[in-house]
Amino acid sequence: MTLIFIIKRMTYDFNKIEKKWQDYWAKNQTFKAENKSEKPKFYVLDMFPYPSGAGLHVGHPLGYIASDIYARYKRHQGFNVLHPQGYDSFGLPAEQYAIQTGQHPAVTTAENIKTYRRQLDQIGFSFDWSREVRTSDPSYYKWTQWIFIQLFNSWYNNDSNKAEDISTLEKLFASEGNSKVNAVCDADIMSFSAEDWNAFDSKKQQQILLQYRLTYLAETEVNWCPALGTVLANDEIVNGVSERGGHPVIRKKMTQWSMRISAYAERLLQGLDKIDWTDSLKESQRNWIGKSVGASVVFPILSFPGGEEKAGSQNRAGYMTGGNNSHLLLERARDMRAKPTLAEAALWEQLRNKNLDSKFRQQHLIGDFIVDFVCLSKKLIVEVDGKIHESQLEEDAKRTEILENDYYKVVRFTNEEVLGNIENVLEKIQNELAHRECHKSDSRKSEQIPPSGVRGIKVFTTRPDTIFGVSFMTLAPEHELVSQITTPAQKGDVEAYILATAKRSERDRMADVKTISGAFTGAYAEHPFTKQPIPVWIGDYVLAGYGTGAVMSVPCGDQRDYDFAKHFNIPIPNIFSPLTPKGGTEDSLNLIETEAFTEKAGFVLKNSDFLNGLDYKEATKKAIQELEKLGQGEGKTNYRLRDAVFSRQRYWGEPFPVYYDETGMPQMIDKKFLPIELPEVEKYLPTETGEPPLGNAKEWHWLQYGDDAKIVSKEAFESSSPSGRLGGALELNTMPGWAGSSWYFNRYMDPGNTEAFASKEALDYWKDVDLYIGGSEHATGHLLYSRFWQKFLFDKGVVPVDEYAKKLINQGMILGTSAFVYRFSWMVMSNPDKGFDILDPKMPYFFITKSKYEKIKEGNAEETKKTKDFFLNTLNEIFPDSEISLGGEISMQLNPTHVDVSFVNSSDELNIEQFKNWREYYSNAKFISEDDGTFKVKREVEKMSKSKYNVVNPDQICIDYGADSLRLYEMFLGPLEQYKPWNTAGITGVHNFLKKLWKLYHQGENGAFYVTSSSPSGRLGGAVSPPSEGLGEALKTLHKTIKKVQEDIENFSFNTSVSTFMIAVNELTAQKCTSKDILEPLLVLLSPYAPHIAEELWSQLGHNESISTAAFPIFDASHLVESSKNYPISFNGKMRFTLELPMDFDAKQIEEAVMANEKTQEQLAGRTPKKVIIVPGKIVNIVG
RNA sequence: GCUCAAGUGGCGGAAUUGGUAGACGCGCCGGAUUCAAAAUCCGGUUCUUCGGAGUGCGGGUUCGAUUCCCGCCUUGAGUACCA
Structure with a gap:
């Protein structure tokens, strides 16, 4: 017996249903995730949205719908699902709006968030809103500031290969100096001993530590836009001017906070292998990190302008230092050596020849100074001051300070002291020497110093195996050696070239990579092995910013070197011996006749001394070994990844928890005082003195006595008591947009925590994101920086995993379908006496429908004439008093103009009335329509954007079709990761499907709910027919659907499951299925996609709890087992007909049945098949 | 230039390990219902000279290729002389 229950007549009132269930979910906190649960966890995350003023358009929810389907599916699978949402609410647009309107960004941001929330709610997402975070909320950015402090208090230890607390570094410095420390740090670090370190004052120590910290202050060259008063990122500059406003941009050096992400380059690269992210995304991160393995090689410089340096001597390194103008100073030093003062001569007599056991040099160049005497190994400078120094005490003091910064000690004596009591002077010097540790100039540290002076030209190469192919060196024009090594004869050429390069903008250099240019410096370097001189050139194909800014040019193995050599007639020695397929070599074949041979295989080396006969791998290894023996090179890995600038001259961002003390050193504010809240300012622009907007804050000085601290005005700070006082001016920059988004996924685990950014329990439970969905445009920004922070936090033991997202999917963009109308006009000529004003407001715009436009474009004379007549007649009607004539046909203007897509229907017909009302100046527009009276527009797919009038808002779609239709349709459009145009026309398809679905459950009289139950103890009681009786077809449909939908969700192929649902409903409708056994499970399948209708029908089935x-x-x-198969019968691979055969037929039986069939004989037309391929259960293919 | 992704009807797209190419939907065409329209329902819809041909183009492997291999073309994205 079958029980029938009829509830009441209902139509699919989606607006009412959707509102009902959205309210239900909110009221019952249906999607709240628990931090303690017996269920397995699953964390589904969407990329943080920026709440823009324009609100959501239909493209935004695409990824959210996909992740929501997955989250809901996982709940059905029995997981405790964390699916949070929040806002990346600091950012430029709100600030720009504040600048224009004076409205506080916090106010506009809050309004925007409200709109976003309303729009998100109406789509029916299963977010756990109790965990919402906003980056601009002080309770959130408190922890962003805290992480910044952790970075400041850390350094990267290459030996342990992780970040460590800065205190461990201080201990090392105090006990053994820095020579053995293997840290990631600034490039220009001087070595010091433990004694030096302990003798340094606090400021000096802090300056040194800053060179090791993971976030540090440094002078960085930035893109400065004076008009906007801020630094711009590279992608904010378009064609050399600012993207916003088109203002000029200049290169400027500024002191900024930087993040030492380069410390993590290798781990960021290696980590990619552990995570399931899209290949293209991993690929762009790999490119960005840009690892290249090779060697660094030093080429000594053979000739200096003065000729006083000779190449080849081993103890050259450290012999002399000097800045860019050293060659000028050197001449002066020589002069002074020749004409010493009496006192200098006397002292030199005593110091020379190692009378004091230390080697001294006289009139030597240190940095940009010529000092009287110096002991390089002990870094002791002895100055003998004549009368003249009394008048320049200040300059001397400054000079002393600079030298001391380089760890030199300066002792001064007067002429009188030296001449009067030279014994005393020598004793003092001896004393100093005894207290100073010996400085080895060739320590590991000094190798990190960029090449300068006689150290030679340091290059990085990925092909050390080709070192015998070097025929010249090329330096970047900006290279600091250029001015030092250029010979007088070449000076003119070189300077002219540098000037010409400097003039060329970045854009020119980029656009014009084909032109080869350069200049010879006149200098020669020495080949490490052959000791042959190699000419040194400069060329702008070598970039100052990469590697060492210099290359060893191997024209036979590098195309750019090859082109350069060809252009300047530099020899191209060949070192490649091509391999034949048999394994021998074939030297008659010249690999480099027309271009460089850049392959790393298919050759052995020749003309390469000890590398002869070796291949790429062997030779690379051998070359590095030999270079290391000579001390002129070593194996080296280079990364393209640069440290990230972390300061922005902006208001609407996180303030730094940093003040500058009286010595000007940055100090972190203690954790207990966080957050440092963003101050109020009167205007959001830079100050008159060019300081960032925070410079406008009246109170922005830190004032702290013990546990008491407050933010006060400059005056209040200066008038406060200095005793026990901490504090100073607060940092004026704010953090960049990526600060808050680099760790938010951890905050969602425990968003309300006030003691930590998340509790250990929460972090250990949720661990990482299982599924992360977002756009690929964040590939190298957010997604790289956030991995860096996660690894850092992992090193510090704060988070349990070092990769925060196991799987990441990129959703494609939904594009707009822009509409264009064609405007046309002719050149108008009128009689001067009876003229009319072309700017007369009565002068209308003329538009022509698409097909006629196309005819005219093809040169259709008739259509052109008609259009012309229409134009002229219309004008004559409007201006009856004028005599108007037109220019020739050639002067006809046809312009496509964007028109708002809301005026256009799905058949591309323009609603002329709406269009006329759109703009005042269109109100009297004239139209040439199609012959049937409609006016058609041209369509084109473009990015969705306000300025293209092609934005489609989800609100209206929800009103017209409902959120379930929107969700299904967005998924139905195509594969998630693909870019695809939005076309509202198709939404009726999925909407009809939902109506059909509704009908399937409402097959009662007058559309009443009608479901038959066969369950003996069903919820509504009653009896009883054997389960599944007579449901064969329906069960097949159901299980086919279960299988497909489950596979689809797990493969993120959401578009195909929508088709599957349609097929299922079509089939069940055809079967007139009313069985609860079928229709109930079907709802669970559908619920992730169309949750509202699923909930409604679920409750109509008698459930009191959410379907979620x-x-x-x-x-x-077992429901899908078939007894027969409709075999496709192919002839030579082409399917000709099908044949129904029992499933249990074996190959032989199939062949007999097929060959016996008359259609087979018809196809064969008397031929005998050569072969019959039979795959039981699949196909039959007859060949012949 | 390099790297990655993608090219299938009028359109969005399907074909999951090589096995019936064009599922599903839109649009279009025809029909039913209606005084009429909307809505709904039913049927058709790759091209075709009715033999066949056909998944960007040209080759190859295979009994069989949208799927695998080689070469090319086009489009989109990222990157910009990376030594």
């Missing part, structure tokens, strides 16, 4: 955690139906293959 109902168990996902289990696929049972």
